[in-house]
Amino acid sequence: MxxxxxxxxxxxxxxxxxxxxxxxxxxxxxxxxxxxxxxxxxxxxxxxxxxxxxxxxxxxxxxxxxxxxxxxxxxxxxxxxxxxxxxxxxxxxxxxxxxxxxxxxxxxxxxxxxxxxxxxxxxxxxxxxxxxxxxxxxxxxxxxxxxxxxxxxxxxxxxxxxxxxxxxxxxxxxxxxxxxMQSVPKDYLVYSAADIIAHSIEGYFTATDQPHLQSRIVEAIINTVIETTEVLLSDSTNYNARAEFAWASTLALNGLTTAGTAGFNFPNHMIEHSLSALFNVPHGAGLSIIIPAWMKWHHSHNTDQFKRFAKQVFAVKTAEEGIVALENWFNKIGTPTRLSQLNITQKDLPLITDNVLNNAKIFGIYHIYTKEVVNTILQDAL
Amino acid sequence: MxxxxxxxxxxxxxxxxxxxxxxxxxxxxxxxxxxxxxxxxxxxxxxxxxxxxxxxxxxxxxxxxxxxxxxxxxxxxxxxxxxxxxxxxxxxxxxxxxxxxxxxxxxxxxxxxxxxxxxxxxxxxxxxxxxxxxxxxxxxxxxxxxxxxxxxxxxxxxxxxxxxxxxxxxxxxxxxxxxxMQSVPKDYLVYSAADIIAHSIEGYFTATDQPHLQSRIVEAIINTVIETTEVLLSDSTNYNARAEFAWASTLALNGLTTAGTAGFNFPNHMIEHSLSALFNVPHGAGLSIIIPAWMKWHHSHNTDQFKRFAKQVFAVKTAEEGIVALENWFNKIGTPTRLSQLNITQKDLPLITDNVLNNAKIFGIYHIYTKEVVNTILQDAL
Known part of the structure; x- marks a missing residue:
C-alpha cells in the first residue's frame, strides 16, 4: 500500500x-x-x-x-x-x-x-x-x-x-x-453511467499497487451503478435508485478509491478527450466506446485484476468474458460501443491518434501509449 | 435513501x-x-x-x-x-x-x-x-x-x-x-478487529433505510478486516496487511458507511460500554462477546440483511449460519465470545443490566432494549 x-x-x-x-x-x-x-x-x-x-x-x-x-x-x-x-x-x-x-x-x-x-x-x-x-x-x-x-x-x-x-x-x-436529476434524458443517464464506471476502473486496472480494500470499494461502486441504471431505465422516478447512482458518482472520483494505490493513470479518459475535443462527442459516449477496446488491449498486462473484475462484477470467469460482459451491458443500456455509431470512421483515425499522442505527453504515459498502441485500440473501436 | x-x-x-x-x-x-x-x-x-x-x-x-x-x-x-x-x-x-x-x-x-x-x-x-x-x-x-x-x-x-x-x-x-502499529500485541490486534467489525455492522443491521451501496462498502471493510487479521496473525510484519487493516479501521467510522442510512443505532456498543465501565474489560473483547449474542436476538427483525451478510462475508446461506460463522471466526482469531472467558458470571448480570438500561436512555433506544431484552442477550453471552 x-x-x-x-x-x-x-x-x-x-x-x-x-x-x-x-x-x-x-x-x-x-x-x-x-x-x-x-x-x-x-x-x-x-x-x-x-x-x-x-x-x-x-x-x-x-x-x-x-x-x-x-x-x-x-x-x-x-x-x-x-x-x-x-x-x-x-x-x-x-x-x-x-x-x-x-x-x-x-x-x-x-x-x-x-x-x-x-x-x-x-x-x-x-x-x-x-x-x-x-x-x-x-x-x-x-x-x-x-x-x-x-x-x-x-x-x-x-x-x-x-x-x-x-x-x-x-x-x-x-x-x-x-x-x-430526474429530468436528465435517458441518453445522458447512460453516458453518465459509463463515465462513473470509467472513473472507477482507470485506477482499478492500471495501478501497480492496488490494495484489496480499494478494489472492493470500486466494485461496490460499479455494482451500484449497474443496478441503479437498470432501475432508472425502467422507472426514471425511482428516488432511491437516483440517489444511490448520484452518491456512487461522487464517491467514484473524490479520492477514496485511489487512496493507497500507486502508479495508476487515466488512459481511457486520455483517449476519449481527443474524441470530445475533435468531434464534440458526449464524454460518456466516447468512454463507453473506448473502454472495451482499451480493455481488450490492456488485459494481458494485469490478468488477475481482470479476472477479479469478471467475477465480482459480472459473475463470469475469464478476463475476456468480463470484457464482453461489460461491452454487452453498455449495448444493453444503449450507450455506444463503436466509433461508427458516432459517424467516426477509419479516415478519422490519424487525426485522433495525433491528438491522443499529444495528451499522452501531458498524462505522462507516452512511453506506454505509442502511435502503434493507440492505433490498435482505435482500430478495435471502429 | x-x-x-x-x-x-x-x-x-x-x-x-x-x-x-x-x-x-x-x-x-x-x-x-x-x-x-x-x-x-x-x-x-x-x-x-x-x-x-x-x-x-x-x-x-x-x-x-x-x-x-x-x-x-x-x-x-x-x-x-x-x-x-x-x-x-x-x-x-x-x-x-x-x-x-x-x-x-x-x-x-x-x-x-x-x-x-x-x-x-x-x-x-x-x-x-x-x-x-x-x-x-x-x-x-x-x-x-x-x-x-x-x-x-x-x-x-x-x-x-x-x-x-x-x-x-x-x-x-x-x-x-x-x-x-507493528508492535501491537496479538490480543489487542484481535480485539481491534472485533471493534472495527462492530463499527461496521451496527448501522448495517439496525438501519431502517440502508442503501445497497452502503451495504457494499461495509462488506468491503469487513472482508478486508477478516483477510488482513488472518495475515497479521501469521505474519505480524506484513506491511500491506497492516496498512489495509488500518485504513479499513479509519473508513469504518468516518461517516462514509452511514451516509444516506436512517434510523440506525449502536446497541452492541451500548451493551459493551457497561462491561468496560463495570469490569474494565478491553472494549473489543467485550464487543466480540456481545455481537454474536445480540445477532441471535436481533436477526429476526431484519432477516434479509442477515442473509445478505451471511452470503457476502462468509459465503453461507442463512442468517443463522452467518452468525455462527462470525462467532467461529472470533473464536478462531482468539477474541472471546463468552462472558465466562472474562470471569463474568450469572451473578453479575443484574448489575450489568441496570447499567445497560441507563445507557439505553442516553442512546435513545430504551423502548427497544427493555430489561427483558437485555437480559436475554446477556444470558446468551454467558
Missing part, C-alpha cells in the same frame, strides 16, 4: 430540498456577490432558477448571471466569464448544472485570481495560487466534480481538452439533490 | 515515516505550545517520543508532557489534564497512541474551552461550543477516532462510559503510519 494524503473538505448537502440551503451556505462564507453559472435556460422553466434567486435575495446576496455553458465546456466561455468578473468583481462562483458547468466554474474561479491567461494554468505555463470560493448545485451526476479538485476544459482553437487540479478548487459546499 | 450532510475535513497522512511531518503540520496551524498526550512509557523506549520532540523542537514548538492515559480512558485523567492546561495554557492537543489517548485528547480539547466541569458535556448538561485544535498520531488502529468527531470516556465514580461528539473534535491532521 502506497503512502498517501487524504484530504477532502467539501461539505456535501445530499437529498431532497437541499437547494433551499444555498443562501444560508453562501452567507456563512460571508459572500455578498456571486457569479451564477449555468447551462441551458431549462433551469428557468423548471423553477430552479427562481428558487436560487429567491434564496440569494433572502440573504442579501447580489448575483451576476452567466448562462449558456455547454457540454464539453469551452475555454472561450471561461475566458468570457473571467473578463466579466475582472470588470465587475464577485466574491464566489455558484455553479448550477452538471460537471460541465462546475468545471467551467472552477476554471473561472482560478482564472479570476490569475493575472495572465487562464489557459496557462492548463498547459503548465503557470500554477494556480488561489481561487474564488466555489459552490455547486448539481443537476446531473457523472463527473464527481462536486467533491474533487479537478476541472476539464476544451480549447477549441488548439483542439485540446485538458485539466487543472488544485486544493483551492474543492467546492466549499456541493448540493446534490437527486430529484433535480 | 435518507437526506444527509457529509463533511469530514480531517487531513489523513497515511504511510511510512509520516510521523516526521508532525512539526510541520502543527507549525502550519500556528501552534507554539502543545499538550503532548500519550499512554504508556513505551513510546520513550521505541524512539517515537524522541522523533516527536525533535520535530517539535525543530519547529520551535514548546510542549507539556501528559502521559499515563489508560485503555478505557477515565474522566479523572481528563480532568487532571484540563486543570493543568487551564493553569498553563497550550494552543493545541497532540495525541500519540490509540483511540483511548485520542478520545482523552478530544475530551481535554473540549474541556479546556468549557467553563464548568467537562463531564457536563457528556451528560448533556452543557454543549460543546469550541475546542482546542487536535492533532493525532496513531499507534493502534481500531476506534476510527482519527477521522471522526466522537470521544468516549469512563466516569469511574458513576460507572458510566459515555460519549461526546462535535465538529470541533475532528482532528486537524491524523498521522497513520502502519509501521508504528
Amino acid at each position: 502506497e503512502n498517501f494524503t487524504f484530504y477532502n473538505p467539501t461539505k456535501i448537502e445530499f437529498g431532497t430540498n437541499k437547494e433551499q440551503l444555498i443562501g444560508q451556505h453562501l452567507a456563512q462564507f460571508g459572500v455578498k456577490k456571486v457569479l451564477l453559472c449555468y447551462g441551458s435556460e431549462r433551469i428557468k422553466q423548471d423553477g430552479l432558477f427562481t428558487t436560487i434567486t429567491s434564496q440569494l435575495n433572502e440573504h442579501g446576496i447580489e448575483f451576476i448571471e452567466f448562462g449558456g455553458i455547454v457540454s464539453n465546456p469551452v475555454l472561450s466561455k471561461v475566458r468570457e466569464a473571467i473578463k466579466l468578473i475582472k470588470a465587475t468583481p464577485v466574491e464566489a462562483i455558484l455553479s448550477v448544472g452538471g460537471g460541465s458547468v462546475l468545471d467551467s466554474a472552477k476554471a473561472i474561479a482560478a482564472g479570476a485570481k490569475h493575472e495572465g491567461d487562464v489557459w496557462d494554468l492548463f498547459i503548465g505555463k503557470a500554477q494556480i495560487k488561489s481561487a474564488l470560493p466555489i459552490f455547486a448545485m448539481m443537476t446531473l451526476a457523472a463527473t464527481g466534480s462536486e467533491m474533487n479538485t479537478t476541472a476539464v476544459v476544451t480549447n477549441q482553437e488548439t483542439k485540446e481538452k485538458l485539466f487543472i487540479a488544485d486544493e483551492s478548487l474543492f467546492p466549499k459546499v456541493s448540493i446534490v439533490n437527486p430529484e433535480l | 435518507e437526506n444527509f450532510t457529509f463533511y469530514n475535513p480531517t487531513k489523513i497522512e497515511f504511510g511510512t515515516n509520516k510521523e516526521q511531518l508532525i512539526g510541520q503540520h502543527l507549525a502550519q496551524f500556528g501552534v507554539k505550545k502543545v499538550l503532548l498526550c500519550y499512554g504508556s512509557e513505551r513510546i520513550k523506549q521505541d524512539g517515537l517520543f524522541t522523533t516527536i520532540t525533535s520535530q517539535l523542537n525543530e519547529h520551535g514548538i514548546e510542549f507539556i508532557e501528559f502521559g499515563g492515559i489508560v485503555s478505557n480512558p477515565v474522566l479523572s485523567k481528563v480532568r487532571e489534564a484540563i486543570k493543568l492546561i487551564k493553569a498553563t495554557p497550550v494552543e493545541a492537543i497532540l495525541s500519540v497512541g490509540g483511540g483511548s489517548v485520542l478520545d482523552s485528547a478530544k475530551a481535554i480539547a473540549a474541556g479546556a474551552k468549557h467553563e464548568g466541569d467537562v463531564w457536563d458535556l457528556f451528560i448533556g448538561k452543557a454543549q460543546i461550543k469550541s475546542a482546542l485544535p487536535i492533532f493525532a498520531m496513531m499507534t493502534l488502529a481500531a476506534t476510527g477516532s482519527e477521522m471522526n468527531t466522537t470521544a468516549v470516556v469512563t466516569n469511574q465514580e458513576t460507572k458510566e462510559k459515555l460519549f461526546i461528539a462535535d465538529e470541533s473534535l475532528f482532528p486537524k491532521v491524523s498521522i497513520v503510519n502502519p509501521e508504528l
